[in-house]
Amino acid sequence: MAKPDQSLDLIVIGAGPGGYVAAIKAAQLGLKVACVEKAYLGGTCLNVGCIPSKALLDSSERYASAQHLAVRGITVGDVKLDMTKMMGFKQSVVNKMTGGIGFLFKKNKVTHLEGHGKLVKQGDGVAVDVGGKVYGATNVLIATGSTPVELPGLTFDGKHVLSSTEALELESVPESLLIVGGGYIGVEIGSVWARLGSKVTIVEFADRILPASDEEMAKGLLKHLKKLGIEFHFGHVAKGAKVQKGKVGVVVEPKDGGDSKTFAVDKVMVAVGRKPNTDKLGLDAIGVETDKRGFIEVNDDFSVKNAPKGVYAIGDVIGKIMLAHNAEQEGKTVAEMLAKGTKPHVNYPACPAVVYTHPELASVGMTEAEAVEKFGKDGIKVGKFPLAANGRAVGMGEADGSVKVIGDKKTDRLLGVHILSPHASDMIGEATVAMEFASSLEDVARSYHAHPTLPEAIKEAAMAADKKAIHI
Ligand code: FAD
Numbered sequence: 001m002a003k004p005d006q007s008l009d010l011i012v013i014g015a016g017p018g019g020y021v022a023a024i025k026a027a028q029l030g031l032k033v034a035c036v037e038k039a040y041l042g043g044t045c046l047n048v049g050c051i052p053s054k055a056l057l058d059s060s061e062r063y064a065s066a067q068h069l070a071v072r073g074i075t076v077g078d079v080k081l082d083m084t085k086m087m088g089f090k091q092s093v094v095n096k097m098t099g100g101i102g103f104l105f106k107k108n109k110v111t112h113l114e115g116h117g118k119l120v121k122q123g124d125g126v127a128v129d130v131g132g133k134v135y136g137a138t139n140v141l142i143a144t145g146s147t148p149v150e151l152p153g154l155t156f157d158g159k160h161v162l163s164s165t166e167a168l169e170l171e172s173v174p175e176s177l178l179i180v181g182g183g184y185i186g187v188e189i190g191s192v193w194a195r196l197g198s199k200v201t202i203v204e205f206a207d208r209i210l211p212a213s214d215e216e217m218a219k220g221l222l223k224h225l226k227k228l229g230i231e232f233h234f235g236h237v238a239k240g241a242k243v244q245k246g247k248v249g250v251v252v253e254p255k256d257g258g259d260s261k262t263f264a265v266d267k268v269m270v271a272v273g274r275k276p277n278t279d280k281l282g283l284d285a286i287g288v289e290t291d292k293r294g295f296i297e298v299n300d301d302f303s304v305k306n307a308p309k310g311v312y313a314i315g316d317v318i319g320k321i322m323l324a325h326n327a328e329q330e331g332k333t334v335a336e337m338l339a340k341g342t343k344p345h346v347n348y349p350a351c352p353a354v355v356y357t358h359p360e361l362a363s364v365g366m367t368e369a370e371a372v373e374k375f376g377k378d379g380i381k382v383g384k385f386p387l388a389a390n391g392r393a394v395g396m397g398e399a400d401g402s403v404k405v406i407g408d409k410k411t412d413r414l415l416g417v418h419i420l421s422p423h424a425s426d427m428i429g430e431a432t433v434a435m436e437f438a439s440s441l442e443d444v445a446r447s448y449h450a451h452p453t454l455p456e457a458i459k460e461a462a463m464a465a466d467k468k469a470i471h472i
Contacts, residue, residue, distance in 0.1 A: 016043020
């Protein structure tokens, strides 16, 4: 084995939103950086996750809404669907975004190493083997992300039993699609295909969609998804799938026992979670064991537990909050820490989450149940404001939604914001900044909000928590 080159300050393994952002930030701060990537720049997010799914969500929503313009006095001809073009547009978006990372690597002098990165021990430190060539560095950052979990009896075949990756690449609209998992990936991809004409059925183990979200708000979204034609089976599990005569028979059982039912559908997509990518990563070679679920365990500074000095991990592979902007935040934090001079930290309670359905469901901070658990029912205040009383939402013909604001009764500190509205993904920015700055509800209520806008509903909900809303 060749003598490792020790001239690098940082090698990042994985060029997803966690890894590529860390690499660029570290290079901008003066470190000499290389980033190893085995498949594609941009990782899951840009290639098979956030970006392609949002491109299809947007296209399918335009297709669906174009069919309902008559009530606004707009007559369009027959609205037709060209799947090849829609997928082509989605791919062009992916290509543009991933190409942008290659450009940013060059601009910031990040060396892009193509291949599988494997940790190897080197003296009392760690180096990275990429296709037989060993690269040494003062620090190594693991940002290898995650891949979809498979269920027993439902092995992905890419044709009938799909993961989210293939479900975003279908060449034609399946007549029927069964989705296992009512999390955000299930309801987003379910929305895409339901809007384009598929008969979509969602089977979920829990007794509701989006089990981690605020229950009341999730219920509000469920109503819209049912209106779209999606059928739900809660408290059920998928036990297996068998392909026969071009259809796939999916066996579904009540989780507490009882008779099973077989759904004959064109495709089944399994979206029940994602598992960390640690395969052939060489963790054992450096004496690191993962937790029971396979995630890499880290200390508060993202250094890997029980690893030699200088080994860090971030993003999906550590499984704290498996979202792109969180991976980014963690990656940037490690880069700044290594470059020294600043004391960065990640403020997890201020991490927003968005479900890009129509309407969107966006939230930041505690759900009402979490707030009650922490402060007691009498320790919190909750303000709600219906979009039916927001002029902009009514003008858009999209007034079936609401905003919920949760605060600490004693201190008035903002604890959580939940928004079910068109453009909730944009609206949540205000709430995220308010959470980051530890605002009070009064701060939110006293801030100017342009009129007429959807965010006025956030202000009104903050006022409603003290029974001071004006427009209800
Ligand atoms: P990844 O993006 O998974 O990147 C890891 C990279 O490491 C990959 O490119 C992989 O090829 C590479 N790699 C792995 N092992 C090695 C190795 N040994 N050597 C070299 N390279 C390696 N999040 C959001 O915030 N918003 C959304 O709207 C959203 N939508 C999503 C929709 C779908 C359908 C899916 C599947 C996910 C979505 N996510 C979304 C989640 C988001 O994609 C992930 O949280 C995010 O990509 C995690 O970033 P990461 O950098 O940790 O890992």
